[in-house]
Amino acid sequence: MSQLSSADTETPEEAAPATDDAREAVLAEFTSRLGDGVVGSHIRVGDDLWIRVDRAHWLEAAEVAKSMGYRFFDFLSAIDWLPSPFGRDMDAQEDLVVAGTPAKEPEAMVQGYAGGDTRFQLLARLYSISAGMGITFKCDLPDDDLSAPTWSNVFAGANWHEREAREMFGFSFDGHPNMINMYLPADFVGNPLRKDFPLLARRVRPWPGIVDVEPMPGVADEEGEGE
Amino acid sequence: MTLLLASFAPPYWLSTLIKVLVISAVVPTTALILGMVFLFKIMSWMQSRLGPQEAGPRGTLQLLADGVKFLQKEDIAPNGADLWVFKVAPLVVLMSTLLLYVALPASMHLVVADLDVGVFFVLAIASLSVIGVLMAGWSSANKYSLMGALRAAGQLIAYELPMVLAVIGVVIQAGTMSLNGIVLAQNNGSIFGWGGIGFPYILTQFLGFFIFIAAVQAELTQPPFDMPVAESEIVSGYQVEYTGFRFLIFFLAEFATAFAFAAIAAVLFLGGWAVPWLPTASDWYYVLGPMVLFAKVMIVSFIIFWVRFTYPRFREDQLQSLAWKVLIPLALVNIVVTAVLKVVL
Amino acid sequence: MTTVSDPQSVAALVAEANDNRVNLDFETEGMTLNMGPQHPATHGTLRIIARLDGEQVISAEPMCGYMHRGYEKLTEVRTYPQINALINRIDWLGSFANEVPFILAAEKLMDVEAPPRAQWIRTILFEMSRVANISLFLGDFGLQLGGMTAGFYAFRDREWVLNQIESATGGRFHPNFDRIGGLKDDLPKGWIEESHTAMDKLLAFCDEMEDLLVGNEIFQGRTRGIGVIPAEIALSYGLSGANLRASGVDWDLRRDNCPPGLVYDKADWKVWTHPDGDCFARTWVRLQETREAAKIVKQLLDTIPSGPVMAKVPRIIKVPAGEAYVATENPLGEMGYYVVSKGDLVPFRVKIRSASFNNISVLPWVARGAYVPDLISILGSLYFILGDIDR
Incomplete structure (x- = not known):
């Protein structure tokens, strides 16, 4: 966890940890119905609930949530937790080579809320209109087998989202009825949203937008370094 | 001058030549007038915008400029097109339009051919255009064109009937199928013994007039019956592959036909070239007749185009059910009532 | 059954x-x-x-995919203020509304709240972009059903709103006005009165549309009973916004789950639903929504508080590590951003949940058995912006 470097926006720690009874109750009920499928959870008080399930229970999680009233399908996507080997790609890679900049050391992989063990995590969100709450589901996918059961039989809207996740991350969804590309041409090679997929435009020429984050000249640099 | 016109009796070949020239000059002119007045000016007025402003005084020559533009364009035919049919199709449509003008009387004698069965001829010729449309749709080798052509054919069958039936009321009342005869019957007739203002048939045949205008709207493929060319569905239907002057011919034919149908409606229901209180035998009609007819045509066209700019489009099956379930029964009732009144009164 | x-x-x-x-x-x-x-x-x-x-x-x-611009990838190499300019282009008819949920997500992660005046102006501009968006829908839907005059009226009257958005933000289509912690600028002089006039014009436009289009028999014949989407289907496909409310689901994020930073609770307005779930219901709900949006704007204009429009935030914005999902009720439906930050200048991952993507995914289900003209009605009434599908 990196801190904000500026002093005046640092948020004070909450004096007493507030509780969120409604979300605790939802989590408890979900856990009791899914059993040991729940491997992690996180609650931000008054805001949101994250539940991480294991892959064997991924489909069941959708069914359980649907039976609990979470019938509105929000989205399904994924996160690649690999720290980008290219940094922000602000500088054209060939310029870096010419300048003799050493290659970046890979950072450690840090998963977000509700934890995680693998590089790829499925991310999906369901919403209950009656309860006025949403649940964000996560699911670890092992690197050697990037597949998960499809949700499209439970939530029809997952059909397109899984197609998108497949081409962007290279997953496969077992039992999906129509596993064709959503956006990319059929002969496209690679999975663009993986962190190790370079953003080609940036590798060809540097982007002028980078000047935006440099400190203004003549202003005391109290913010610390830009990068 | 009127006397001069009245006594003008050229030989057959000269009169034929004059007639051919007049028709081929009148048809594009009427199309230009309708296109300019209604498609550009009235439409932009109704839609609270300015319309063309640059070409000519207040943009009046815009359509001429467009026509020249079309003539300059390359004549493109799709690869898979049935070339011969593709190229002839617009001409077939135009031919039907030209023939329509043959029977239109602009005064007692200002008519190319004063046919005894003028009504029959006009209605029969009008339906010829669908052959051109079908040819265009089929030969374009385009699915949108084909669907447009098939829709046009279905629409024509559905709307020829109410149109013919609507006219029958007029024919019964006038007792003649000659267009000039109908004009004379209207102006020399009387309503319940009073002939002071002549007798335009719209007063008794308003139902027929309504059905006729609706059918004309469908025949012209204008909204709300513009499914054959529905731009947002089948991308202008049978016209989609046409460019340059072949498209221009379609355009001319569409608007000249609109003018012709408005003229037919004016003749059948509004008293044609005659005005009340001026006897139909008057020589003044050599000059006045075309002007009166033109004024009435503009009134009818205004109704047609007003509807065109206002209403959304029907669906194909809704159009069919409107024709078969509403318009045709109404027209039949109209005929029966007219026939009964004709016998009784 | x-x-x-x-x-x-x-x-x-x-x-x-x-x-x-x-x-x-x-x-x-x-x-x-x-x-x-x-x-x-x-x-x-x-x-x-x-x-x-x-x-x-x-x-x-x-x-899809003919306009896929890869925004989710591009966000990973842009700072938060730069992303704000980028996501303007998602739903290009109601651009300001695109910025708001992203800014709110960043504010949530930073634990910053915009000053009241900024919240008011945000809500006003948000609703103005809704009016700009949906008024064009009303005209465009008429155009697709063949009534071309409606389209011109929509373009004519939409200009009133666009002028207001432009005079406040400097951009007709892409304001890029929202900032983390507030707004770029305060309102110009005389803007509030002009906005009242503009909203009156738009209310008159809604009445005109009701006369010309929605009340028309042919229009109703073309839309009633066409493309019926039951509530369960709509929910499972994730339909949102007017498409969902037209299926009878009484759910509006502005009322039910309004993220902090928008002040919808300060205005008196109503969420309209329709039980039918057909094309007509969707159009009708949108028509009412435009009216409600104009009313919200008019009320908020009268109660707008004074004060600064920018909270104190560092000039170089680094967002603390964390994850947040903020969704707002955009003109097209629920639009949300799932922002994953690792405490850097750039977000680690942004999942853009756009409304049209889900809304249009129901098309294969609902189009079966329809006629080709109905397909146009259904497409038009589901109302998508292509940039919102492809992103």
């Missing part, structure tokens, strides 16, 4: 019934009609591959 608890099986049943009907009536060879990517009704570059029997649609499969 099957209960609609399992959408896929219902969909399969419907498809089977339609196939049987189609195939029994006429033993004809089907036709594949490729609509788009340049079809006028797809306003953008959506492509629909429709399998037809005569004019009846057996199946319709939308093909």
Whole structure:
């Protein structure tokens, strides 16, 4: 966890940890119905609930949530937790080579809320209109087998989202009825949203937008370094 | 001058030549007038915008400029097109339009051919255009064109009937199928013994007039019956592959036909070239007749185009059910009532 | 009647019934009609591959991606203020509304709150972009059904709102006005009175549209009973916004789950629903929504507080590590950003949940058995912006 470097926006720690009874109750009920499928959870008080399930229970999680009233399908996507080997790609890679900049050391992989063990995590969100709450589901996918059961039989809207996740991350969804590309041409090679997929435009020429984050000249640099 | 016109009796070949020239000059002119007045000016007025402003005084020559533009364009035919049919199709449509003008009387004698069965001829010729449309749709080798052509054919069958039936009321009342005869019957007739203002048939045949205008709207493929060319569905239907002057011919034919149908409606229901209180035998009609007819045509066209700019489009099956379930029964009732009144009164 | 608890099986049943009907009536060879990517009704570059029997649609499969700009990837190499300019282009008719949920998500992660005046102005501009967006829908839907005059009226009166947005933000279409912690600028002088006039014009426009289009018999004939989406189906496809409310689901994020930073609770307004779930219901709900939006704007204009429009935030914005999902009720439906930050200048991952992507995914389900003209009605009434599908 990196801190904000500026002093005046640092948020004070909450004096007493507030509780969120409604979300605790939802989590408890979900856990009791899914059993040991729940491997992690996180609650931000008054805001949101994250539940991480294991892959064997991924489909069941959708069914359980649907039976609990979470019938509105929000989205399904994924996160690649690999720290980008290219940094922000602000500088054209060939310029870096010419300048003799050493290659970046890979950072450690840090998963977000509700934890995680693998590089790829499925991310999906369901919403209950009656309860006025949403649940964000996560699911670890092992690197050697990037597949998960499809949700499209439970939530029809997952059909397109899984197609998108497949081409962007290279997953496969077992039992999906129509596993064709959503956006990319059929002969496209690679999975663009993986962190190790370079953003080609940036590798060809540097982007002028980078000047935006440099400190203004003549202003005391109290913010610390830009990068 | 009127006397001069009245006594003008050229030989057959000269009169034929004059007639051919007049028709081929009148048809594009009427199309230009309708296109300019209604498609550009009235439409932009109704839609609270300015319309063309640059070409000519207040943009009046815009359509001429467009026509020249079309003539300059390359004549493109799709690869898979049935070339011969593709190229002839617009001409077939135009031919039907030209023939329509043959029977239109602009005064007692200002008519190319004063046919005894003028009504029959006009209605029969009008339906010829669908052959051109079908040819265009089929030969374009385009699915949108084909669907447009098939829709046009279905629409024509559905709307020829109410149109013919609507006219029958007029024919019964006038007792003649000659267009000039109908004009004379209207102006020399009387309503319940009073002939002071002549007798335009719209007063008794308003139902027929309504059905006729609706059918004309469908025949012209204008909204709300513009499914054959529905731009947002089948991308202008049978016209989609046409460019340059072949498209221009379609355009001319569409608007000249609109003018012709408005003229037919004016003749059948509004008293044609005659005005009340001026006897139909008057020589003044050599000059006045075309002007009166033109004024009435503009009134009818205004109704047609007003509807065109206002209403959304029907669906194909809704159009069919409107024709078969509403318009045709109404027209039949109209005929029966007219026939009964004709016998009784 | 099957209960609609399992959408896929219902969909399969419907498809089977339609196939049987189609195939029994006429033993004809089907036709594949490729609509788009340049079809006028797809306003953008959506492509629909429709399998037809005569004019009846057996199946319709939308093909997206002709405008995919890879925003989710691009956000990973841009700082938060730069992303704000980027995401303006998602739903280009109501651009300001795109910025708000992203800014709110960043504010949530930073634990910053905009000053009250900024919240008011945000809400006003948000609703103005809704009016700008949906008023064009009303005209455009008329255009697609053949009533071209409606389209011109919409373009004419929408200009009133765009002028207001422009005079406040400097951009007609892409304001890029929202900032983390507030707004770029305060309102110009005289803006509030002008906005009142503009909203009055828009309310008059709604009445005009009701007379010209929505109340028209032909329009109703073309839309009533066409493209019916039951509530369960709508929920499971994730339809949102007016599409969901037209199916009878009384759910509006502005009222039910309004993220902090917008002040909808300060105005008196109503969420409209319609039980039918057909094309007409969707149009009608949108018409009412435009009116409500104009009312919200008028009320908030009167109560706008004074004060600064920018909270104290560091000039170089680094967002603390964390994850947040903030969704708002955008003109097209629920639009949300799932922002994953690792405490850097740039977000680690941004998942953009755009409304049209989900809204249009129901098309294969709802288009089965419809006629080609109905397909246009359905497409038009589902109302998508292509940039919102492809992102």
